Amino acid sequence: MDETEIDQRVREIAKTLRCTVCQTETLWESGAPLAQQMREAIRTRVSQGQTAEEIRAYFHGRYGDYIMMAPPKEGSNWLIWVAPFLLLAVGGALLWREVKRWVTRTPALQVESPPPLDEESRRRIERELQP
Amino acid sequence: MTRTTQLMILVVLFALFSLLYQGLWGDPRHIPTVLVGTRAPVFEGPDVETGEPLSSERFKGKVILVNFWASWCQECKIEHDNLLRLHDEYKDHPEFVMLGINYQDEPPKARAYLQRHGSSFSHVRDVNGTLAIDFGVYGVPETFVIDKNGVIRHKWIGPIVDDVYANLTQNVLTPLLEG
Amino acid sequence: MIIEIGHFSVVTALVLSALGIASSVLALKTRNVDWVRVGRMALTSIFILLFLGMASLVYSFLVRDFSVHYVAATSNSQLPLFYTIAAVWGGHEGSLLLWVFILSAFSTVAVWLHWRTQPAIMPYLIGVECLVIMGFLLLILFLSSPFDRLIPAPPDGKDLNPLLQDPAMVMHPPMLYMGYVGFSIPFSFAMAALLSGRLGEEWIKVTQRWTVFAWLCLTTGILLGGYWAYYELGWGGYWGWDPVENASFMPWLVGTAFLHSVMVQEKRKMFQVWNLFLIIVTFSLSLIGTFLVRSGVLTSVHTFATDPERGVYILLFVATIIGIAFGSLLMRANKLKSQIEMDSMVSRESVFLFNNLFFLVAAATVFLGTLYPLMIETWKGAKVTVGPPYYNAVFMPVALGLLFLMGVGPYIPWRKASPASLKKHFRVPLIVGLASTLLLLAFGVHGVFALFGAFVVGFAGAAIVIDFGKISRLYARRESVNPLKGFLSAFRSNQRRYAGLVTHVGVLVLVVGIIASTVYQTEKVVSLRVGDEFILDEYRVKLERIHEVRGKNWNAQEGVFEVYEGDALLTRLRPQKRVYDASQTPTTESAIYAKNMGHIFLTMPDVSPEGVAVARGVINPLILWVWGGGGIMGLGVLLNIFRPRK
Numbered sequence: 001m002d003e004t005e006i007d008q009r010v011r012e013i014a015k016t017l018r019c020t021v022c023q024t025e026t027l028w029e030s031g032a033p034l035a036q037q038m039r040e041a042i043r044t045r046v047s048q049g050q051t052a053e054e055i056r057a058y059f060h061g062r063y064g065d066y067i068m069m070a071p072p073k074e075g076s077n078w079l080i081w082v083a084p085f086l087l088l089a090v091g092g093a094l095l096w097r098e099v100k101r102w103v104t105r106t107p108a109l110q111v112e113s114p115p116p117l118d119e120e121s122r123r124r125i126e127r128e129l130q131p
Numbered sequence: 132m133t134r135t136t137q138l139m140i141l142v143v144l145f146a147l148f149s150l151l152y153q154g155l156w157g158d159p160r161h162i163p164t165v166l167v168g169t170r171a172p173v174f175e176g177p178d179v180e181t182g183e184p185l186s187s188e189r190f191k192g193k194v195i196l197v198n199f200w201a202s203w204c205q206e207c208k209i210e211h212d213n214l215l216r217l218h219d220e221y222k223d224h225p226e227f228v229m230l231g232i233n234y235q236d237e238p239p240k241a242r243a244y245l246q247r248h249g250s251s252f253s254h255v256r257d258v259n260g261t262l263a264i265d266f267g268v269y270g271v272p273e274t275f276v277i278d279k280n281g282v283i284r285h286k287w288i289g290p291i292v293d294d295v296y297a298n299l300t301q302n303v304l305t306p307l308l309e310g
Numbered sequence: 311m312i313i314e315i316g317h318f319s320v321v322t323a324l325v326l327s328a329l330g331i332a333s334s335v336l337a338l339k340t341r342n343v344d345w346v347r348v349g350r351m352a353l354t355s356i357f358i359l360l361f362l363g364m365a366s367l368v369y370s371f372l373v374r375d376f377s378v379h380y381v382a383a384t385s386n387s388q389l390p391l392f393y394t395i396a397a398v399w400g401g402h403e404g405s406l407l408l409w410v411f412i413l414s415a416f417s418t419v420a421v422w423l424h425w426r427t428q429p430a431i432m433p434y435l436i437g438v439e440c441l442v443i444m445g446f447l448l449l450i451l452f453l454s455s456p457f458d459r460l461i462p463a464p465p466d467g468k469d470l471n472p473l474l475q476d477p478a479m480v481m482h483p484p485m486l487y488m489g490y491v492g493f494s495i496p497f498s499f500a501m502a503a504l505l506s507g508r509l510g511e512e513w514i515k516v517t518q519r520w521t522v523f524a525w526l527c528l529t530t531g532i533l534l535g536g537y538w539a540y541y542e543l544g545w546g547g548y549w550g551w552d553p554v555e556n557a558s559f560m561p562w563l564v565g566t567a568f569l570h571s572v573m574v575q576e577k578r579k580m581f582q583v584w585n586l587f588l589i590i591v592t593f594s595l596s597l598i599g600t601f602l603v604r605s606g607v608l609t610s611v612h613t614f615a616t617d618p619e620r621g622v623y624i625l626l627f628v629a630t631i632i633g634i635a636f637g638s639l640l641m642r643a644n645k646l647k648s649q650i651e652m653d654s655m656v657s658r659e660s661v662f663l664f665n666n667l668f669f670l671v672a673a674a675t676v677f678l679g680t681l682y683p684l685m686i687e688t689w690k691g692a693k694v695t696v697g698p699p700y701y702n703a704v705f706m707p708v709a710l711g712l713l714f715l716m717g718v719g720p721y722i723p724w725r726k727a728s729p730a731s732l733k734k735h736f737r738v739p740l741i742v743g744l745a746s747t748l749l750l751l752a753f754g755v756h757g758v759f760a761l762f763g764a765f766v767v768g769f770a771g772a773a774i775v776i777d778f779g780k781i782s783r784l785y786a787r788r789e790s791v792n793p794l795k796g797f798l799s800a801f802r803s804n805q806r807r808y809a810g811l812v813t814h815v816g817v818l819v820l821v822v823g824i825i826a827s828t829v830y831q832t833e834k835v836v837s838l839r840v841g842d843e844f845i846l847d848e849y850r851v852k853l854e855r856i857h858e859v860r861g862k863n864w865n866a867q868e869g870v871f872e873v874y875e876g877d878a879l880l881t882r883l884r885p886q887k888r889v890y891d892a893s894q895t896p897t898t899e900s901a902i903y904a905k906n907m908g909h910i911f912l913t914m915p916d917v918s919p920e921g922v923a924v925a926r927g928v929i930n931p932l933i934l935w936v937w938g939g940g941g942i943m944g945l946g947v948l949l950n951i952f953r954p955r956k
Contacts, residue, residue: 011833
């Protein structure tokens, strides 16, 4: 593995972990000393050949769910992972049904016969239709 | 609007406001530890005062109190006397060991700090922050108690003062040492 | 002395807000117009008094009166003039005062502006606005007063948070508040409609300009916040899904849904309840956003000190307003049976409905993500983080759906779209969309979102371009002028529609910028000494020297980096690591070079005593499109607001 590849891997991993001392930044973004050391620790592990999953698991084991930038997909966390799609699906289905009901209830669009045109309008339309 | 929709809106609003109310009383700095009950990491590093290598392996089978500190940390100064007192209280117990881990510090500053505030037990220097990460440390001071089997039994974030001191000694250390 | 005058003015304003509420109630009871006049006078006086309050605070900052606690806490004698004024809203107390001051200004303008045409609405408008004003004034005066004295006065103040000493941050809070507060006008009109039972289209037509104005301010505020984060926080990104950012994004999402949905009611007289619901939710989210930011309930870089007492009060107040609003809606909702006529599943009406669905789901997603950590803490005592990886995964699909609808919507006729018209309008856009996806694929992009994004942007963009092209040619022919002039007269013929499309174009440009600057971003963090260099994409960056720089109230270590393209020197970038005197807080100042609508972005977060600098280099292609897109969106809104009245 060359340096650029290591950098790339470190970046990918660090972007999914939270800087624990700075509230809402990722390890990658943070300038805090602890974050810097954590990036070093990730780097060491990457060059030792550990996989991204192993490294994440290491940090997760030390700091808990808090350090993961997104909640792991397990247990009650599924709630927020599926909720948007569920809402979209259920909402979409309900809306579809409702609109369909409205459409069937609405009498078919009346094609009203247009009132006879006066001469001026007729000429204007013709003029505008000309290429 | 149907009754169900109306009811749903009310329930959602009520739930939301109770949640926000509950949230007001949470401590944003409090982060539950996941390490209690797991095997403590082995740690080693140079002794702050002598520079000799020091490893936790040497104290296998003993109750170890580990305290993370730094010379730039204000809260550490507050708890320092208590740490010395605590060490005094338990130092004669053959199965008790107390170790400081010096976190993100410069050795001269750390040595000066110990000279000024007193030192009765050994301190390991955390050279590149890996010890702190191994222990899942957020900041200093943090204190851990490891039992005879090498399992972390207690963690405290913040200074050891007043009630915290009493709790640490009476409910954590004494039972572990007696038991 | 001056500050006491301000304090006294604000106290008087509080009393007058109670009078405003009382006079509104009396006006409704007695049907006597004099009471409405009293209300108008009260509201106008509140505005003047709050102006005095603001002015006295600004004055105290300018003369550096550190015996005022708030002045001492957020400024010091070295602070430059510009930031001294900004410091007025640099802390919790002052920003609340600014909030309520803007509110009083807007509502006073609204009352005078609509006085003649909307007499029946006035008591409600005055009453609701005074209620909100009173809530904020109580909070300011009793729980977070910027007028408190600090005796004895310290020789010098602390400092304005160095991160806030930045031009974008000076404008960000006022814009954001103008957005939040702007929505209070349509909200008050909606409440008036609800309470008075006049549920026609009147309130929507009257407040249409207010709505888009509020939307413009909110959008500008959000973008300024992003711009600030981009070059001040120093990690090269502009949006971090931070709870405070989310708090401003949620009302934006629902507000956008609202300003689309009202068109259905204007045109087809449907969905009255739905629109009332949307504006109530929008304004509620503005209030909840204020609560989230001000109470410290969420842990975020921006949150101010936690103080449960203050939080409880804000929550009570917010709950009262929201409770009243939803209460009236629920009580009245059954009487509001509007006749819904839908001729087809494929019609403008139904596209708007689905647009609303997507916007609401988007808002719900952000809402859930923002509050989920709180829920987990309450239920399980555990802590979780919901950050960018989550939103990237779940929000993006919803956003892409919205963009697709944005391309489709304007070209589906009201009532019913015939298959022939669909084919006519969408054949070319579909081809363009697919072509842009293939083009991106050919360039080796495999990200699903980027590919879908390209399709949607190509599709929607083509539809708009074709539309503008057609209409310009038509008008040019008709008036026998050149196509550009034809375009202008076409534009004026239906300015509301075309202004809207301009905003859509802005959105597309913004989206291209977002996609390009995330997908193609190159980033590198290196440690180097003077003389070392590193490769950043196609550039060579060399650290030439590090020297000390002195600013008015800070010291900095400045790195001078030479950026080479090949062997040619492109530019010298000078990122700084500043330490502000008063607070000794370090900040990183980025250095930016713009090239081909993109940025070469450099920061130097750290220099060790041994002279090893840490540098972060980022290449953000097409990032100027993000800000440019925002500008075009704003232009569209301005064209909408200043359209000729019919």
